[in-house]
Amino acid sequence: MINQQTNYRLRIAPSPTGYPHIGTIYQALFNYAYTHKNNGKFIVRIEDTDRTRLVEDAEQVIFSALDWFGLQEDESPRKGGQFAPYRQSERLAIYHKFAQELLEKGYAFFDYYPKTDNTGKKKDYSGSKQLVSAYSQIPPAPKSVEEMLQSQDWVLRMKVPDEGSISVHDGIRGDITFEYKQVSKQILLKSDGYPTYHLGVVVDDHLMQISHILRAEEWISSLPKHVLLYKYFGWEIPEIYHTATLRNPDKSKLSKRQGHTNVNWFREEGFLPEAILNYLALLGWSHPEEKEIFTLQEFIDKFDLKDIRPVAPIFDVQKLKWLNGEYIRQMSLEELEGELVKFDKSIKDNFDPTLFHQIVILAQSRMETLKEFALLSGHFVQTFSPNLQIQYKEIAQELYRMLSEVDIWSSEQIMSSMREILHIYKVKMPVLYTIFTGQPKGLPLPESLVILGKDKTLARLQKYL
RNA sequence: GCCGCGUUCGUCUAGUGGCCUAGGACGCUGGGCUUUCAUCCCGGAAAUCACGGGUUCGACUCCCGUACGCGGUACCA
Numbered sequence: 170m171i172n173q174q175t176n177y178r179l180r181i182a183p184s185p186t187g188y189p190h191i192g193t194i195y196q197a198l199f200n201y202a203y204t205h206k207n208n209g210k211f212i213v214r215i216e217d218t219d220r221t222r223l224v225e226d227a228e229q230v231i232f233s234a235l236d237w238f239g240l241q242e243d244e245s246p247r248k249g250g251q252f253a254p255y256r257q258s259e260r261l262a263i264y265h266k267f268a269q270e271l272l273e274k275g276y277a278f279f280d281y282y283p284k285t286d287n288t289g290k291k292k293d294y295s296g297s298k299q300l301v302s303a304y305s306q307i308p309p310a311p312k313s314v315e316e317m318l319q320s321q322d323w324v325l326r327m328k329v330p331d332e333g334s335i336s337v338h339d340g341i342r343g344d345i346t347f348e349y350k351q352v353s354k355q356i357l358l359k360s361d362g363y364p365t366y367h368l369g370v371v372v373d374d375h376l377m378q379i380s381h382i383l384r385a386e387e388w389i390s391s392l393p394k395h396v397l398l399y400k401y402f403g404w405e406i407p408e409i410y411h412t413a414t415l416r417n418p419d420k421s422k423l424s425k426r427q428g429h430t431n432v433n434w435f436r437e438e439g440f441l442p443e444a445i446l447n448y449l450a451l452l453g454w455s456h457p458e459e460k461e462i463f464t465l466q467e468f469i470d471k472f473d474l475k476d477i478r479p480v481a482p483i484f485d486v487q488k489l490k491w492l493n494g495e496y497i498r499q500m501s502l503e504e505l506e507g508e509l510v511k512f513d514k515s516i517k518d519n520f521d522p523t524l525f526h527q528i529v530i531l532a533q534s535r536m537e538t539l540k541e542f543a544l545l546s547g548h549f550v551q552t553f554s555p556n557l558q559i560q561y562k563e564i565a566q567e568l569y570r571m572l573s574e575v576d577i578w579s580s581e582q583i584m585s586s587m588r589e590i591l592h593i594y595k596v597k598m599p600v601l602y603t604i605f606t607g608q609p610k611g612l613p614l615p616e617s618l619v620i621l622g623k624d625k626t627l628a629r630l631q632k633y634l
Numbered sequence: 635g636c637c638g639c640g641u642u643c644g645u646c647u648a649g650u651g652g653c654c655u656a657g658g659a660c661g662c663u664g665g666g667c668u669u670u671c672a673u674c675c676c677g678g679a680a681a682u683c684a685c686g687g688g689u690u691c692g693a694c695u696c697c698c699g700u701a702c703g704c705g706g707u708a709c710c711a
Binding site: 609 | 637639641644645646647657658659660668669670671672674703705707708710
């Protein structure tokens, strides 16, 4: 046989059930990196088969998150592709066809799940573990999937052997064995005609020629069902890898209650997408030279699936902040100004360009997030009225007197006046900061006052006279 | 409960039998620079490698067990 070249095709399969989750981006990053390392295709398939949890806009929001991170896909509902449609709700006929095939081959069977009980009340099967048909009074089962679809009182389940076990290879964890006894006869087709995840994912991964499945560890337990389906269909199983899931500080699965899971939160807090990606890459993977800071491209070049660690990492916002600060400091002034304006539109109205430029120079080493710029520069645009102690008012007055006499308005001149004041009144710099800015610390004072100009500086002191 | 996955400083991690009296990073902390706060530079504390048994001349590294954590056990993904 001729040496067959692998076509690398990897996917993420998010469900549009809410805001964009940082865990989705984590998965997207690793899938994206591996496809790009191998000149493959990165696919986004929308798994919207749970009609009850569907959230309008959620799909669009997922894509805008991917765009923000620069993790563009090659095939998706919005981009189209050779294997369209990429939205599972639009592929129902396909699932029905394969469900029918399973039925005909004897690998699936119908189970009775009446919508209402005999009094006409709506039945709720959520959480029920047993087969309903095992103890219900049952009308004759449908003959085909098509018939099942008519009544809506039936579901299709997969068969599972009673005896024996099944072994699956995971590229990160090795071989995993499951007893068939432990595998439930999973519902494949719900009574509303939509497939469950398990049918959908297997059919689509095969049809879309997915070469590597790289997903979170919560899927490990459904592995036997999936592999069984591959066998029933006679399809080749892709390479499978399960990464660890991100955790809260208490080690539970990363959740809204304890951590920050919404991508929008990171955006609103002024984190840079590049920094977040860099941080995410460090979770479960490490740079061969133990570098902490590297570009997406460098990650793509060095990354390999086999180097992923199976241990679930705690998401540490602290380290992300540091990394974000590093990215801010690495930027050119022009880049940083651009990011700042993009982040906060009001900057354009509040500062004239030269003023803004000068403040950014002073602020760059003092920010960990873009949001912090507002804190640092606030006193340039907003009025403030600190409640000064009597003693400090006196200082302010003396400051006014001395600074009015400064002829060359330079930081050196201003500083030397300040030095004198500090000496006379035996106080420290924070006192002067408070007088001028309302805060005991901040951007370098003399430089700030130079930017502010002599007139405005004196005007500030005037209110203490 | 049952099944599966995991377990190196507080956190992210390096480590694939001797280089480890365990290295780096964040955070914490002492100092230098600077009469603010940061940045930057130098230093420190911090893991008996979850625990107990093996295997081996030798184990953080291999095997077994226990404990603990997490996940699954849905007409959710």
